[in-house]
Amino acid sequence: xxxxxxxxxxxxxxxxxxxxxxxxxxxxxxxxxxxxxxxxxxxxxxxxxxxxxxxxxxxxxxxxxxxxxxxxxxxxxxxxxxxxxxxxxxxxxxxxxxxxxxxxxxxxxxxxxxxxxxxxxxxxxxxxxxxxxxxxxxxx
Numbered sequence: 001x002x003x004x005x006x007x008x009x010x011x012x013x014x015x016x017x018x019x020x021x022x023x024x025x026x027x028x029x030x031x032x033x034x035x036x037x038x039x040x041x042x043x044x045x046x047x048x049x050x051x052x053x054x055x056x057x058x059x060x061x062x063x064x065x066x067x068x069x070x071x072x073x074x075x076x077x078x079x080x081x082x083x084x085x086x087x088x089x090x091x092x093x094x095x096x097x098x099x100x101x102x103x104x105x106x107x108x109x110x111x112x113x114x115x116x117x118x119x120x121x122x123x124x125x126x127x128x129x130x131x132x133x134x135x136x137x138x139x140x
Contacts, residue, residue, distance in 0.1 A: 028049070030046070031109065032044050032045060034108070
């Protein structure tokens with residue numbers, strides 16, 4: 001019975017499924033390719049975007065300053081990786097990543113994610129070259 005007293009329970013609920021899909025598609029990697037990675041950062045931009053997506057599954061009407069609160073009872077190491085704590089998800093870091101996303105362009109990032117998702121599931125479509133062409137025409 002003394003072993004049971006040392007057990008810490010954390011939840012992931014439906015977030016585990018969403019996190020798995022994010023990992024399967026490679027969204028974290030795509031974001032990091034687009035925004036870059038700095039070696040001194042505890043959390044890269046891809047992990048921040050993953051946390052924003054997971055947060056949107058149930059905590060959307062709260063200010064960014066309360067963002068870490070959402071992950072207090074969640075298994076953050078399981079969802080994001082070893083050594084990642086809820087305190088790391090602060091509003092300053094999230095704001096900087098959101099600024100970078102805006103600067104790069106969400107259409108460009110969405111297109112990269114959509115193309116990678118289709119490639120991962122083995123779908124080919126003749127419409128994708130036209131989407132890409134449309135995007136290039138609008139940005140030049």
